[in-house]
Amino acid sequence: MNPTPRALDLDRGPEEVGIFRPAAYLLFLLALAAALACGVRKPPAEAQDYRALLGIEVESLRLSASDMVVDMRYRVLDAAKAQAVHKKGLTISLIDEATHSVLKVPSPAYVGPLRQRSDRIQEGKVYFMLFANGGRVVKSGNRVTLVLGDVRIPGLTVE
Secondary structure (H helix, E strand, O other), X not given: OOOOOHHHOOOOOHHHHOOHHHHHHHXXXXXXXXXXXXXXXXXXXXXXXXXXXXXXXXXEEEEEOOOOEEEEEEEEXXXXXXXXXXXXXXOEEEEEOOOOXXXXXXXXXXXXXXXXOOOOOOXXXXXXXXXXXXXXXXXXXXXXXXXXOOEEEEEEEOO
């Protein structure tokens, strides 16, 4: 008769278990304690309500110019807070969440950045930004993240 190897023996008694089961419980308790010690973290800026932070609301993201441009329209809710969005030199980009492609606001030499800027921002007015969609990477239905300086606004859908 060929004896079964001990590693495959499923009917071991409690005296044969040794330290493996208590060690597994101890490992589980340590992992649980570590998870609880992390506590609740403050959500990052992108998870916060960007409307309250920036004073704007994204109204639409649409493809334009034979899908070579993404046209973003946003409404100013709070003129004082929206000043940050209209600052000269603000880093602005649109990131496709599927391909991680980064779209920038083009800045032709004679025209300047293709985004609306104003020193006198009006509440309730709709402003625009245009993003170059070279290679037609972003398509209708894609989800994108808008980056305005340090603030990220994820989950926007291109119409």
